[in-house]
Amino acid sequence: QATDGEIGSVEDFLFDDRAWTIRYLVIDTGPWLFGREVLISPQSIGKPSWEGGVLPVNLTQEQVENSPEVDLVEPVSGREQEALHAHYGWQNYWTTLPTMALYGTAGLASPGAPIAAEDMPERAEPPGEPNLRSVAEVIGYDIQALDGEIGHVDDFIVDDEAWAIRYMVANTGNWLPGRNVLIALPWIKDISWELTEVQVDLLKENIKNSPPFDPAESISLDYESRLHEHYDLPYYWGPH
Secondary structure, eight states, X not given: OBTTBOOOEEEEEEEETTTTEEEEEEEEOTTXXXXXXXXXXXXXXXXXXXXXXXXXXXXXXXXXXXXXXOOSSSOOOHHHHHHHHHHHTOOOGGGXXXXXXXXXXXXXXXXXXXXXXXXXXXXXXXXXXXSEXXXXXXXXXXXXXXXXXXXXXXXXXXXXXXXXXXXXXXXXXXXXXXXXXXXXXXXXXXXXXXXXXXXXXXXXXXXXXXXXXXXXXXXXXXXXXXXXXXXXOOOTTSOO
């Protein structure tokens, strides 16, 4: 919802596969702009109304209509991102130190407290392919534990204040019928875009014994605490 009317619906998220941060929402403008897809930065998003299914944005319809064209068939380029940020007046995330912390294993970064500049130097150019990835693309990827397949990616859990991906939802399929489990980012060892699979640095037994996840229930702090204690992970929200 723009300041002067509806602009469309959320089609996808594009996330930075190094920082696990949502960089853009892909908006399908429907009949308003003849099905054109546009990118909106979380910088423009207000407080979501989950009950009403509405994401308010501090933009006008005219701003969105006149925004630079982005070819979403191809990976979003650095030049396209520069044009978008200049048009909307968004802060360039690639020239400021992102607020994230190295969260443990496999060299993967995860949102949290700011890290030292020497650990994450500033970039002069915006990242393009292959760092921006589609959430919709990754859903359905097979998940491989250290000792075998455990299912496939069913969803992601996003922090709507930091716009950071916190967890991957694994559908365990025939292995644990009817059960979904949450996998925290530190245990994601690698994503193979060629093989369309996610590799996790966990044994199947550890995943099997993790606290059960009910998609119909909201995720409480108590549940997150139990999940982090099970995997022996530091809390991203404060001291362990």
